[in-house]
Amino acid sequence: MTATAVGPVFAALADDTRRTVLETVGSRGSATATALASTLPVSRQAIAKHLTILQAAGLVASQRAGRETVYQVVPGSLRPLSEWAAATESAWTGRLGRLRDHLSNRRA
Amino acid sequence: MEHVTDRTDSERVEVDVEVDARPDEVWAALTSADELTAWLGADVELDIRPEAVGHVVDDDGSRREVLVTDVEHERRVAWHWWDDDGELSSVEITLEPLIHSTRVRVIETIGTASVPRVSACAGRWSSALSALAPAAALVSR
Numbered sequence: 001m002t003a004t005a006v007g008p009v010f011a012a013l014a015d016d017t018r019r020t021v022l023e024t025v026g027s028r029g030s031a032t033a034t035a036l037a038s039t040l041p042v043s044r045q046a047i048a049k050h051l052t053i054l055q056a057a058g059l060v061a062s063q064r065a066g067r068e069t070v071y072q073v074v075p076g077s078l079r080p081l082s083e084w085a086a087a088t089e090s091a092w093t094g095r096l097g098r099l100r101d102h103l104s105n106r107r108a
Numbered sequence: 109m110e111h112v113t114d115r116t117d118s119e120r121v122e123v124d125v126e127v128d129a130r131p132d133e134v135w136a137a138l139t140s141a142d143e144l145t146a147w148l149g150a151d152v153e154l155d156i157r158p159e160a161v162g163h164v165v166d167d168d169g170s171r172r173e174v175l176v177t178d179v180e181h182e183r184r185v186a187w188h189w190w191d192d193d194g195e196l197s198s199v200e201i202t203l204e205p206l207i208h209s210t211r212v213r214v215i216e217t218i219g220t221a222s223v224p225r226v227s228a229c230a231g232r233w234s235s236a237l238s239a240l241a242p243a244a245a246l247v248s249r
Contacts, residue, residue, distance in 0.1 A: 010119065010218055081119060084218060088121045088197070091166070092214045096125040098147035099212065103129040103137055 009081055012057035017042055018050045022059055025051075026073040034068065124213035131203045134210045135182040138201065156185055164189065 013019055020040060025031045033051060037044035051071055054060045059078070060071045127134060137143040139156040148154075154162035160176045172189040179185050183203055190196040197218045204211040 013119070081218075084195075085119070085121050088216050089123055092121065092123040092216065095147055095149075096123060096212060096214065099134075099137060100125060100127045102143065102146040103127050103133060106133070106137075107129065 008057040009059065009078065012053050012059055013081075015050070015053075017046070018054060021047060021050045022054055022073065025054075025060055025071050030070050030072045032065075032068045032070055119218050121216045122213065124211055126206065126209050126211050128209050131182045131205045131210045134203055134212060138185060138203075 013022070017040075021036060021042075024036055024040060028035075033044050033048045036042075036047045036051075040047065042050075051060060051062070055062060055071070057077075058074055061074050062069045062071050064070075129137075137147065141152070141154070144152040144154055149164040150167045151165035152162070154160070154164060154174055154176070156176055156179055158176055158179050162174045162176075163171055164174055165171045170191060172191050174187050174189045176185070176187045177198075184200065186198065186200040188196060188198050195218070197216050200215045202213045204213065
């Protein structure tokens with residue numbers, strides 16, 4: 001795991017509104033900032049900023065459609081975080097196993 | 109031993125285990141420098157008291173700097189730790205006394221909530237915590 005793998009993704013997801021924007025884009029398949037502003041209690045300008053950050057983190061991709069920009073979730077972009085979770089869970093399972101063994105050895 | 113993962117998602121990992129030991133015995137294993145080396149990592153230099161700094165080196169050589177944030181005797185210890193890449197996460201270990209055993213629960217979270225507090229501490233131990241700067245920059249972006 002490296003900072004470049006998880007850091008920007010985590011930073012992008014640290015904001016509740018941004019997570020909602022990402023989830024909404026994902027549930028719709030694709031969305032413009034204008035469409036998101038009509039359903040979320042956030043201004044179009046604010047949504048555009050959130051989308052820029054999500055795009056910089058590699059979580060969404062955009063393409064022009066006339067005068068609008070359409071955003072889509074990048075498949076697999078959350079994988080670095082899920083890899084962090086899997087590695088961390090595995091590490092703690094190992095540590096707690098050693099703690100259990102250590103305690104039983106000390107009692108023996 | 110029974111491992112139960114209650115809730116693990118992309119930013120939060122929770123693992124617990126029931127051990128055949130009293131809370132005071134488990135607490136000794138959590139707080140004694142010698143005993144920490146037996147389970148937490150290959151090389152552990154960590155004094156479990158609030159605001160103490162130390163390090164943990166895993167078997168694979170990966171090293172984390174540690175800042176202890178909270179200690180409740182025989183109940184709970186919490187710390188932040190971060191690696192060379194600046195990845196910061198928060199660890200909370202709680203002990204729950206059971207009838208003949210103790211449940212040890214670990215929650216590790218990669219999150220921003222604790223960063224201001226760490227940053228404040230970094231001012232006091234700027235040399236020891238120099239590795240924190242990239243982590244703080246990373247999560248405050």
